[in-house]
Amino acid sequence: MKTLLVPIDHTAAAEHTLAYANKLAVRWPAEVVLLYCHPTAPGIQAAAAEPAEQEQRLRSLVERLRYQQLTRQDGRRIRYRYRLVGGCLHDHVQAEAARCAANLVVMGLEHLDGGRQAAPGNHAAAITELVTCPVLVVPPGRRTLPSRLVFSTDFSALNPHILPRLSALHDAFPAPLDLVQFYSPGQRPLRRQLKQAVGRAAAQLTWPAATAHLLEDDAPLEGISEFCHRHQAQLLIIAPANAAQLLRYFDSCYTTTQAYHTRIPVLVLRPQERQATVSCCERCAERLGQPKPQAALPDYHAVRWA
Template identity: 70%
Template sequence: MNTLLVPLDHTASAEHLLAYANKLAVRWPAEIVLLYCQPPAADAAAPTSPSGADLAAEEQRLRSLVERLRYQQLTRHDGRRIRYHYRVLRGCLHDHIAAEAARCAAQLVVMSLEHVDCGRQEAPGNHAAAIADLIACPVLVVPPGRRPLPSRLVFSADFSTLPLHTLPRLSALAEAFPGTLDLVQFYAPTERSRRLALKQAQTRALRQLTWPHAHTHLLEDESALEGVSDFCARQQAQLLIIAPASRAELLRYFDACYTTTQAYHTRIPVLVLRSAGTPAYTVCCGKCAERLTREQMQANLLLQSARPA
């Protein structure tokens, strides 16, 4: 049985996230592990950590949400098909996500773009980028709002450097996300001499994938990220798949300048595909925050230098 690990918080988008995960679990099919991490209270007068009664109350809150959506969203048959498991833990999601993904052998983590962790809201997307950096399995980042499962998909990567052994992990998700798949790669004007090599790399990647309707696109653009957002808009894509080559590249996808302006790729789910065998970094929340700040500054500098004067 396939397994979706779904971290939830108490934001308004949590209901939309679970509704999306329910649709995915019915289609695939898969079971759902709901994970809620309760951080210590910020109030000095409150207990330093949640009690067993607090955790039991949070689990009941999750069960109530599940039953309400099961009744409102799913048919009786589909509602009975999904098996739910509940994990309520003390601490921050950063501290537990790697161990929980390994414990339940998750094939996919489905999380909200605006997830709140450690009692604070990260800049939109930064938290999702940090979680994707901590685990090896793919992460599906879902923006707020109700949406259907995708039938038009775009896969953007540098296929000339993407390891082919990464692609079977994506092919394993073909049943969950059937539809038309467009493989797109952008190159700068200075790279025109590499067009043939880039096209051949796309063809090799295409042969490793199991989508019945897949096409390749090789396009020239100074900014690959802005190019892919425009391409997704033209194709009316409903899911963007990315395989970032570095953490800085991943952070750029969720940069505040794109989320603030509601660039197209921030308004559709984004599936982050890690290279198989790439080590995940399991560090504490403080170190994660320091690293994120440092890399976000670097990413912003790169974005500013790439923009025309």
Template identity: 70%
Template sequence: MKTILVPLDLTAASEHAVVYANKLAVRWPAEIVLLYCHHGPTPTAAEMQTLEQRLRTLAERLRYQQLTRQDGRRIRYHYRVVSGCLHDHAQPEATRCAADLLVMSLEHIDCGRPDVAGNHAAAIINLVACPVLVVPPGRLPLPSSAVFSADFDKLDTHLLPRLSALAKAFPAPLQLVQFYSPHHRPDRMRLKRALEKARPQLTWPAITTHLLEDDDQLEGTSEFCARTQTQLLVVAPTSSALLRRLFDACYTTTRAYHTQIPVLVLRQPQPTMVCCERCARHEAQGAAQRTEAIH
């Protein structure tokens, strides 16, 4: 059985994430863990029970309103209330329940602090190892079309089996899209090979590939999704800066197309960073010693 972790802030906006997770849980199938992180003073045992009951009531109300009785009975819910902020508990809770997917609202409020839409989502994605699905406001259908936009030439191929594991949850035709800038035109053949190499490693019902030229990969992706009426965008950012830009206020405020559909983010391993030349030398010496030990 798969497990979907759904962090809630108990606002009306976060209900959309539960509604979407319910649909996935029926189709996949999967069980759902509802997580509420209580900011402020540590609640008493009685207050913790009250908060957990609020989660139960919310789950039962949405199950009754949204699903048929047969589908509703298929979903098994678990409830978790912890004290603190989501960014402190996201990874431990994802590990504890062995989450295959984390589903959260684009407008999730963390630490009781409303922030520019998407900022909290970008922070949580950087913390957890499992894929994260960011759901915008609104009642959205499960996708009938999906786009996977990435730099396939630099893509960590270990992510592809993880994405394939989600194919049953999103059994829609998948379009693989690789953008390149005009000054990378000489690299088109290499990029095309990387794109085609990824294709057979994905177990999707139907896959097509596109190699497109655009100065800006993110804006090109959003325009491509709008043009093809995509209902799910899959991305694998190569840096934290790209991830933050994905949910930047300039896009959420102007309602760019990719902020109006669910975005599934696959976290790629980030290169090791060093803080100074001394640390760089220490890291180089350690790497040399490890190499000698191997040989």
């Protein structure tokens, strides 16, 4: 059973996030796990309702939204689970994602965490760094599931583990996919290598309709926003190398001017972390902890050559 973990609060923007997750749950299909973190700060502790009341509010919200934009038959097929914890989402999302074996985290762009409003994108970047599964960031507003997708990244440095994870999402997003690689004017001598990297990625993806594009632009972020606008893409997929790159997608200059890529959902893919080597006994642990001896190189000057 595929699982969607949906962090939620009682704001209007959260309703749009849940409505989008409902459509994904029907399309995939998947189970929806609603995660609500109620504030526990001293100043607002008295205003926090009892867990039973909070769960009842979530159930009422679910029953209202599941049939609002879905047919009654589709709404009945969705299975929900509820998780209520105290504190900030940052403190619980990693454990909750592992607990329910989440395949995808669906969260809002502007999420209230513990009663504190974070800048757009900062909260999403922080949550993305904490979980290993893909994270779908949904901006406020009603929207349909995408009919055209754009995947933009540096394919020459792309982690190979990301492509199978993207292929696994095809059932949820069965739409044409554009693979876009940007390069600066100074990278013109590398065009052949970059084109080969995009071609290899398209060949490895099990995506029926994937098209590769190699475009020159000295401002890749503005370029991908214009490309999405020109092709009317409804979902942007990115694979940032670090949190700083993700934050640039939601920089205040783009959110203030409502750039196109901030008005559509963004799917963030992160490579899986390599697991540490596990020893089977104390002796093996001691051996693994010892530094590896350096290879002894032959001393050619000490050899008497005939």
